Amino acid sequence: MSFFETRNITKRFGGLTAVSNLSFSVEQGEILGIIGPNGSGKTTVFNVISRFFPLTLGEIYFKEKRIDTVPAHKICDMGIGRTFQVVKPLQRMTVLENIMAGAFLRTAGIGKARHKAEEIIEFCGLDRYTHREAKSLPIPLRKRLEIARALATEPELLLLDETCAGLNPKESESAIALIRRIRDTGVTIIIIEHIMKVMMGISDRILAINFGGEIAMGTPKEVANHPEVIKAYLGDAYA
Amino acid sequence: MKHKNILLTVAFFLVAFLLPLFVKAPYQLHILILIFIWAIIGTSWNLLGGYAGQVSFGHAAFFGLGAYSAGLLTLHYGISPWWGMALGPVVAALASLPIGVICFRLRGPYFALAMLALGEIFRIVFLNIASFTNGAKGILIMPAITSKELYYYIGLLALAVTLLTTYAIVHSKIGYYLVSIREDQDAATSLGIPTTLYKNLALLPSAFFTGLAGALYMNYVAFIDPNIVFNLTNISVMAILVVMLGGVATTWGPTVGAALYIVLGELFRTTLGSANVLVFGVLVCLIIMFLPNGIVGELDLIKRMVTRKKTSLSGGV
Numbered sequence: 001m002s003f004f005e006t007r008n009i010t011k012r013f014g015g016l017t018a019v020s021n022l023s024f025s026v027e028q029g030e031i032l033g034i035i036g037p038n039g040s041g042k043t044t045v046f047n048v049i050s051r052f053f054p055l056t057l058g059e060i061y062f063k064e065k066r067i068d069t070v071p072a073h074k075i076c077d078m079g080i081g082r083t084f085q086v087v088k089p090l091q092r093m094t095v096l097e098n099i100m101a102g103a104f105l106r107t108a109g110i111g112k113a114r115h116k117a118e119e120i121i122e123f124c125g126l127d128r129y130t131h132r133e134a135k136s137l138p139i140p141l142r143k144r145l146e147i148a149r150a151l152a153t154e155p156e157l158l159l160l161d162e163t164c165a166g167l168n169p170k171e172s173e174s175a176i177a178l179i180r181r182i183r184d185t186g187v188t189i190i191i192i193e194h195i196m197k198v199m200m201g202i203s204d205r206i207l208a209i210n211f212g213g214e215i216a217m218g219t220p221k222e223v224a225n226h227p228e229v230i231k232a233y234l235g236d237a238y239a
Numbered sequence: 240m241k242h243k244n245i246l247l248t249v250a251f252f253l254v255a256f257l258l259p260l261f262v263k264a265p266y267q268l269h270i271l272i273l274i275f276i277w278a279i280i281g282t283s284w285n286l287l288g289g290y291a292g293q294v295s296f297g298h299a300a301f302f303g304l305g306a307y308s309a310g311l312l313t314l315h316y317g318i319s320p321w322w323g324m325a326l327g328p329v330v331a332a333l334a335s336l337p338i339g340v341i342c343f344r345l346r347g348p349y350f351a352l353a354m355l356a357l358g359e360i361f362r363i364v365f366l367n368i369a370s371f372t373n374g375a376k377g378i379l380i381m382p383a384i385t386s387k388e389l390y391y392y393i394g395l396l397a398l399a400v401t402l403l404t405t406y407a408i409v410h411s412k413i414g415y416y417l418v419s420i421r422e423d424q425d426a427a428t429s430l431g432i433p434t435t436l437y438k439n440l441a442l443l444p445s446a447f448f449t450g451l452a453g454a455l456y457m458n459y460v461a462f463i464d465p466n467i468v469f470n471l472t473n474i475s476v477m478a479i480l481v482v483m484l485g486g487v488a489t490t491w492g493p494t495v496g497a498a499l500y501i502v503l504g505e506l507f508r509t510t511l512g513s514a515n516v517l518v519f520g521v522l523v524c525l526i527i528m529f530l531p532n533g534i535v536g537e538l539d540l541i542k543r544m545v546t547r548k549k550t551s552l553s554g555g556v
Contacts (some may be wrong), residue, residue: 050429052425052428052429071433072428072429073428073431073432073433073434074431075431076428076429076430076431077431081429082429084425084426084429088423088425088426088429089422089423089426090418090419090422090423090426090427091422091423092418092422093418093419093422097415097418100415101415101416101418101419101427101430101432102430104412104415104416105430105431105432108411108412109412110410110411110412113412113415149426149430150429150430152430153430153431
């Protein structure tokens, strides 16, 4: 069995099927990219993995344990961290306190949590903003804070939801460098991203979805040249 | 900064401890005792409403349960109401468990409304099971001790315990988790925080100490009825106002707010006659408009305003 695996997962909101019969797996240490047009169900995939939404059908396994039946807060405890596409910083807390809130999952001591948070702040290059309130940060730094806070929970699998969206080329380059560094520490990553340049550069494999179902899966090159993917993004005329 | 805070705290309790040596008039002691009771209620409310962000409009339920625990002991069993000081907080805390399990299924304004309804339910139930509670006739006890100094020191001790306990909770892992839940519940969940459990962990001590204030009130005032202790506007809403005045999510805010509320309330009542509530209302509006974080919360702003005035004065001369 793979490190992480979904089996025929389906999520319906009333009559709308947001994710339909999707199966994929991720090996340890890999970066899997998920791409797809707007509204194709990428974020919903993350939301059912992290149990923010209950699954309609299917099963999800992580390290040979079934995880689609445990409560949302347990998912993080089991080793799956996530970030949000629309960032959710703890506004009136400082950067340090935000990250400490994550670190408390593995320790109860204030000193230990602070020490851990300081390490992560340095790792993510947020040192200059340690005591800034989260609500005072610009978007690129908020996105970075999302990653840092998730890292503080010591995840083995990290779900990154559009961490480069809205960033200028220089900012997204440093975000990519951070994601690579995270991977080098042994964390497995599933990443959702719109910017193809980002995806081509860092993903080991890419899963392309449309209307909640898989349309292509493979190396970045294979997926980019796949006729179904081109059709989904550019229309029939280009396929 | 930390040193300064400890010094200020020690100074406060030292002054409060020695105050009855100088203040002997029963009326002034009465005002101080009321301030202590309200500071306990405000500090308890602040833990749940200020730090965890779960705004309760029903803290009168816990206040009333504490008061009635003490009153009913005397009424039915002839036991000294002082035992109610031990029983009241426990009863309020136990009652908070099912209340939390049910009401924390709701978020934001819906939670506030559920708690509001809850306080009213307690009032109506205690009014109507007259065979047990004496209904609207209330419970009158003959206090064994009438010395105000004793109530003063008991009130001060109860406030000290409440402040220390909430301080310890807020400055632990639980405190960080409560503030995280207030700031963003979904983000908190994504960090592995069991949000419902931690909200209950905030409600439990909050109800406990509000119950303690209720039991102290019964002992001190010696008369309660459901319309007094389960009152929506005079207890539940005032608990919120005391915290708003003093400073939401600050250690000393509720105590400062309680002092302000009681002192101004008395001042307006004796000088303005029936217009006192109106003036008090206007004052609350002004504070909320210009000092939205309360007096302790906006201390820096107030300091800056004062120093600016001083420099401009000296500059003018």
